[in-house]
Amino acid sequence: MTYSRRIRPSMHIVHTIADLRAALAGRGRPAFVPTMGNLHAGHLSLVAQARPLGDVSVASIFVNRLQFAPHEDFDSYPRTWQADCDALQAAGCDLLFAPRESDLYPQPQTFTVQPDPQLDGMLEGHFRPGFFAGVCTVVMKLFSAVFFASGGGTAVFGKKDYQQLMVIRHMVQQFALPIAIVAGETARAGDGLALSSRNGYLDAAARSRAVQLSQALRALADAALQPGADLAALEAHALQTLSAQGWEADYLTVRERSDLSPPVGAPQAGQLVALGAARLDGTRLIDNLEF
Numbered sequence: 001m002t003y004s005r006r007i008r009p010s011m012h013i014v015h016t017i018a019d020l021r022a023a024l025a026g027r028g029r030p031a032f033v034p035t036m037g038n039l040h041a042g043h044l045s046l047v048a049q050a051r052p053l054g055d056v057s058v059a060s061i062f063v064n065r066l067q068f069a070p071h072e073d074f075d076s077y078p079r080t081w082q083a084d085c086d087a088l089q090a091a092g093c094d095l096l097f098a099p100r101e102s103d104l105y106p107q108p109q110t111f112t113v114q115p116d117p118q119l120d121g122m123l124e125g126h127f128r129p130g131f132f133a134g135v136c137t138v139v140m141k142l143f144s145a146v147f148f149a150s151g152g153g154t155a156v157f158g159k160k161d162y163q164q165l166m167v168i169r170h171m172v173q174q175f176a177l178p179i180a181i182v183a184g185e186t187a188r189a190g191d192g193l194a195l196s197s198r199n200g201y202l203d204a205a206a207r208s209r210a211v212q213l214s215q216a217l218r219a220l221a222d223a224a225l226q227p228g229a230d231l232a233a234l235e236a237h238a239l240q241t242l243s244a245q246g247w248e249a250d251y252l253t254v255r256e257r258s259d260l261s262p263p264v265g266a267p268q269a270g271q272l273v274a275l276g277a278a279r280l281d282g283t284r285l286i287d288n289l290e291f
């Protein structure tokens with residue numbers, strides 16, 4: 001009897017920008033998925049989406065201190081190195097870039113990439129000042145590392161971080177970076193909760209209530225499309241509902257998908273997104289729903 005068995009080639013792991021550039025030389029155009037690790041099925045769906053979009057699939061794992069405010073969870077952010085490597089290897093990722101802080105930031109990063117003030121001044125940018133500058137700065141650096149050898153390629157970002165995706169698209173457009181930005185749909189748990197590394201902070205009781213955020217967004221979106229809907233009143237009602245359920249909400253709002261501005265006139269189906277950020281038992285979760 002003969003057996004045929006497909007063995008996936010081993011994923012190559014590099015830690016420095018120089019090693020990454022050397023590993024990518026002559027390999028064609030990368031399809032890249034940046035992450036902060038603690039990988040879940042949402043991240044792996046982005047890797048699966050990325051693989052056919054390039055000649056070589058690249059993921060990065062780096063918990064970027066620059067995008068965390070001093071009171072935020074940089075120190076406690078879950079770091080699950082071996083499980084992440086195993087998951088990426090099983091997902092068919094070709095190359096993992098996992099820089100140490102001293103590899104990516106050998107000197108204090110005094111030159112930063114500042115996002116457009118209007119987009120940065122609302123929603124996540126408003127509630128997490130400095131967050132998008134930290135994200136843009138590290139993503140610019142990761143792009144420089146990953147796309148140097150090929151002169152361009154594709155990067156995949158999740159819609160779960162809706163405003164982040166928009167900020168990155170804007171950065172790529174304004175700096176004329178030769179990189180196609182592709183959006184990945186939000187992977188959800190069976191009850192509808194958006195998968196997120198920070199879900200791991202929730203105890204069993206909080207986890208069972210966490211779906212209330214996506215339910216609030218669904219109810220807000222449905223109500224917004226009723227004739228004569230008063231968006232301000234509906235948003236206030238959604239905030240009250242979540243608050244009565246024990247959440248502390250930063251925002252629950254309906255925006256235009258094109259630029260995240262508040263809709264003017266009657267809400268138009270197919271062009272809107274309901275976005276929310278709220279804390280449950282001290283854990284800050286975000287979610288959104290296009291409608």
Ligand SMILES: Nc1ncnc2c1ncn2[C@@H]1O[C@H](COP(=O)(O)OP(=O)(O)OP(=O)(O)O)[C@@H](O)[C@H]1O
Nearest residue numbers: 035036042157158160161185186187195196197198
């Ligand atoms: N549920 C999801 N479905 C699809 N993509 C996702 C999901 N969650 C995160 N991503 C995407 O994965 C990439 C890396 O995100 P990150 O490592 O911050 O994961 P995260 O789960 O969002 O973590 P956190 O809980 O810290 O926000 C981003 O492009 C993000 O939008």
Ligand SMILES: CC(C)(CO)[C@@H](O)C(=O)[O-]
Nearest residue numbers: 034035036064135138161
């Ligand atoms: C894009 C990113 C990897 C930059 O650190 C991070 O913000 C994330 O995981 O979404």
Ligand code: BAL
Nearest residue numbers: 036067068131161164
């Ligand atoms: N998921 C986006 C990265 C962050 O919240 O820090």
